[in-house]
Amino acid sequence: MVVIVGTGAGGAIIARELAKKDIPVTIIEKGPYIKSKDAFNYYDSYNDSVDLLTATCIGGATIVSMSNMVRALDEELHEFGIDLTEYYEYVEDLINVHQLDDSHIGRGTQLFLDAGHELGLNTLKMPKAIREKDCIQCGKCAFGCPADAKWSGKDFVDEAVEAGATLITDAEVTDVILEDGVACGVVYFKDDERHSIFSDTVVLSAGAIGSALILRNLGIDAGREIFFDPFVTVGGYLKDINFNTEVQMAGLVVGKNFVLSPHFSSFIKCNIDDETVEDKDILSIMVKTSDECKGYVDDDGDVVKINTIQDIRCLAEGVAAAGFILEKAGVDPKTIGSTVYRGAHPGGTAPIGKIVDSNQETEIKGLFVSDASVLPISPGKPPILTILALSKRLADYLISGMED
Secondary structure, eight states, X not given: OEEEEOXXXXXXXXHHHHXXXXXXXXXXXXXXXOOGGGGGGGBOOOOTTOOEEOBOSTTGGGGGSOOBOOOOOHHHHHTTTOOOHHXXXXXXXXXXXXXXXGGGOOHHHHXXXXXXXXXXXXEEEOEEOBOTTTOOOOSOGGGOOTTOOBOOHHHHHXXXXXXXXXXXXXXXXEEEEXXXXXXXXXXXXXXXXXXXXXXXXXXXXSHHHHHHHHHHHTTOOOOSSOEEEEEEEEEEEOTTOOGGGSOTTOEEEEOSSOEEEEOOOGGGGGGSSOTTOOGGGEEEEEXXXXXXXXXEEOTTSOEEEOOOHHHHHHHHHHHHHHHHHHHHHTOOGGGOEEOOOEEEEEEOSSOBTTTBOTTOBOSSBTEEEOSGGGOSSOOSSOOHHHHHHHHHHHHHHHHHHXXX
């Protein structure tokens, strides 16, 4: 039997693949099983110094993601003997990754795309895993989809359970059971009661912070470095643009040190000294960069982040480019402002080549990690597709080992 800890992108696809091969699987999720539309209630909070977007519920952060699906870290992973080409293709076909139909490209997004092209920037539609036939174009992608129109890890968990997997929710895994130095199960708490479950293999997919803390309890020095993609949203006034009701982040500009994507933030309105300005009058762009992986997870699970000069320089470069696009799109330049600095996609706490090997196995035999923890550097792009591809690769590796 395989125990999988966590239901984000990594844990969800491994559970699906194993269960469909009739391999006994138990999935343990710290958060509750919820409806997608309620996901905004399950965002995590950290300390006052870090505004980091993660969620604890079925599907993990995927359920509040924009379902953006881009390939990342291809060359970097080649250094570890990992070629994800066939796994990317498998996942992209499985969840129907595609650029949205023109019917779901709103006016604000089109202005972003047109302005980017006019400025000579590398501009394209964002590849997504959204079902247009179900999408009601409400602009609430980051709150959890009210129409269940986008892929999330919850979809794969449901498939795994239908194929015979066992799902335990509202249960926190605190330790891995070892026998003669080999992983053979986990300890978890549910309703304040301690439980043990035994298995042949354990896969940690509890996220960059959760997986690191479990590893540290085992004496593996994980979480001593961490990245997350720093971002701000830059925007201003464009009367009646109605961008707040569009599918979010449906366009993409790829720069050398940043990516830009149209993204609504109600905080932009606070920068404009005009009480008549409404949400429907805001056009805004997310500016996201990679970072230099400076920081750590402390023993209480709090994140300490250190911003380098290079981090700040890259973000400033992206903010300038976003300003040019907004002005070209018709936004009043006197109203352009920014949100506070935030972070998303934490990872790198158990990187390949340091904490896990190229098969994502730790120094403890039978204990694997498959989430953003294992990414060796910050991708500076949405990491979900890369995590899915890596995890499909791991699923195939586990299946082949069990069939031998």
